[in-house]
Amino acid sequence: MKKFLIVALLLGVLLVGSAFAIRTITITAWTIGPDIPSVNRFNNLTAAASRLNLMLKTVGSDIRVKVKGFFDTVNWNDYLKKVVFGLQSGQPVDILCTGHDLIAGWAEAGYLIPLDKYIKEYWNSTYSAIIPSLWNAMKYKGKTYGIPQDTEARPVFVNKIALRKLGWTESQIDSLPQKVYDGQFTLSDLIQLAKEAQSKGYVEWGFYHRPVVGVDFFELLNDYGVKFYDPQQQKFIFSKSGMKKVLTFFYDLTNVWKITPTTLIGSPWNSVHKEVTAGKVFAFMGGTWNWAEWQKVWHKTNKELKNMFLPIPLPAVKKGGKPVTLSHPFAYMITKNSKHPEIAALIITLATAPDLNFKHDVASGHLPVAYTEMGYPEYTKNYIMVQGTKMLPFTSFVPNSPDFGYTTQYNAILFNAISAVESGESVDSAEEQMLSRLEGLYPGRVIVEK
C-alpha cells in the first residue's frame, strides 16, 4: 500500500509538472555573409526569438522558440553545398538567408515554400514598409519566396586624396556625384582622371575591380546597354557588338590604358583591400558593405574613409546617360523541410523589425529594405547608407532565373572572358570562346545578335 502511494504521488508530481512544462520549438537557420560584419543576419533571428518568447511568456503560453544554426563566413560554394545536400538529406532547416538570385533555382527545385500568405498576414504590421521594388527580386513565377533582408549598392569609390592632388577643390569634389547622376561625368571621364592620377604618380593604379567571379561585372553590361538574358523565353542573349564593347573596356584597362594590373584577377581579396585602403588606387568598383569591412577589418575610421573616398555610381557611358549600379538583395527564405513554417515566418517577420534590420545595416554597410528604417536619426548621419540609398533609383538586379545565381555558369563564363582579355588575349578570341562556351552549355538557348 505504501509503495502504491509513493508511485501514485510520483506520477501525480510528474503529471502536474508536465502540465506546467515549457515546450521549446527549435527553428534552424542557415545564413551566410560571407562578409564578417553581416553576422546580424543570424543574430537578428535569435533576437526575434527572444522577442517572441517574451510575448509568449506574457500571454502565458507554454511554448518557447529557440533559434539555432550558423552564420557562414567561408565562401559561397561551401554554403551552397551545405544547403543543397542538407535539404536533400532531410536536415530540419527552417530558414535560409542568402542572395535573392538563388530563389529561382531553389524554388524550381522545390527547396523553398511560397511566402505569399505570410506576407499578406503580416502586411500591415511589417511588410507594407518594404521598398516595393525589392519584392520583384523575391519573386519567381508569380510567387514570393523571400523576405528582403538587406540590399546594397555597388559604388565606385573614387580616391579623394588623388583628386585633391589633381587640383580639385572640395566643392568640385562634392559636386561630382551630382554630375554623375546627371550624366555629365561619364565613364571615359573617370578613366581619363584615373590615367592622369596614375601618370602623375598620385596613385599606383587607376582602376580596380573585384579580383574574383561575381555579379559586379553585370554592371558593365548594364552600363553599355547590353541585354544578356530574356527571362520570358529563359534564353541568353549574346549581342556580339555589345559584348565586344564591354570586353574592349576590360582589354583597354590592362593593355591600352594600363590603369589596372594584369595581376588583379586572381589576387587575394586581402591584397586588393590593402591597396585600396592605402590610397594606392584611384577608383575601385566595390560595394557599400566595403565601408563596414574597411572599418572592422582594415581598422579605418569613418572619418578617414570619408576623407579618402567618394562613392559614386558607375558613370554612364554616354554623356547625358544614366549611371548604373547593381543590387543583390539578401532574403530570408523558408525551406520545404521546415516543420514549423508559421513560426519560422513569425521569426522572420520579427527579425524584419526596423530597429533590428537597421542595426544590421549600420554594422555591415548595407542599405535599408524598409522605409521605416530611414526614420532613424542615425540613418541620416550614416554617410555610406545615405549615399548608397541615393544610388538605388539607378540600380538593377540579377535576373530572377534558375540560369543565374551562384549555382550557374554564366557568371563564370563572363569572368573567364574578362580574365582572358585582361591578360592580353584578343577581344575577338575571348568573345568567340565565350559564345562557344555558352552555346556548348546551353544548346538552343542562346540568341545571337549582331
Next chain:
Amino acid sequence: MDKKTKLKSFNKSLPWILLLPLIALVLMFYISPIVITVPLSFTNMGLSFKWMFVGLENFRNIPRDPIIPQIIRNTFVYVFTTLIVFNFGMAVLLSLLTTSISDKWGGFFRTLWMLPRITPSVVYGLLWLWIFDPSKNGLLNIILSLLGMPSQDVFHHNPMLLIVFANGFVGASMGMMIFSAAIKAIPVEYYRAAMVDGVGWFTIVRKITLPLIRWHLLFITAYETLSLFTSYQYILIITNGGPINRTNVWALYTYQTAFSNFKFGYGAALSLVLVGVGVIAGLLYIRNIHIESTSNALEI
C-alpha cells in the same frame, strides 16, 4: 556435425569474418559510388535531384563541350610533369641522397620533406597562395623587392608550374619513403663488394640500387599516375582551375560540374571517363609490373 568439423568450418570462414568490416567499408566507400555513378551518368540530375534518364546525352555532350580539349591538355601536362619531375624523379633523388648520408641526417631531411604531407591541405594551399601572391604583398615579391629585383607574377604567367610544384612537394615524399625503405633493405654486402671493386657512387646506383628497387619504382609510377589523375584538392585551393581554366584538370572540372554547378548527371559522366582511364592505366601497369622478375634484376 561434430566439434572437429565445426572448428574446421569456423577456421575456414574465419578469414572472411575478419575481412568483413574491411569489405563492408570498401563496398560502401569505393564500390557503391562507382555503382551509383553509372546510372547517374545517364540522367540530367540537377538541383532537384530527380532521376530523369537522358540516355547517352551526357556522353555526347563531352566532346561538344568547348573546354574539354584544354582540360585534356592540362590534365596530361599536370599529371606527367608532376610525376616525372617530382613524384618519381625527385623521390628517387631524395631517397638516393638521404640513404647515402648518415641515418641521423638522412632521417632529418626525410622528415623535412614530409612536412608538406602532414600540413593540412588548406593551410598548405594558402601558404602557396601567400608566397606567390602576384601583388607586392606576396612573400616571393617581398623577398625580390628586398633584393632589388622586379616582382614576379607566377600565378598569371606560369600557373601550371605553381600547381605542379605545390603538388610535387607533397607527392615526392611518398615515393621518397618507399624508395628509402627499399634501398635500406638491400643487403649491404652488395655495396661493400662493389666498393672493394672500386665502383663509383653513380655506377653503384645504376647497377645495384635502381635494379633492386625496380618493383618499387614501377609501383610508385603506377600508383602516383592514378593518384594524380584523380587529385585536384591543391588546384582547387590555389587556383580553382584558373586563371581562365589554365590549370583546370579533368578531376577538378568534374568536381566543379557536380558540386559547384550542381549538374550531377554530367559530372557523373565526366567522372566515369576518369574511371575508365584509371582502369585502363591500372591494367597496363599491372601487366607491365612483373614482381617475380624483379628478384633477378641484379646484373653485376
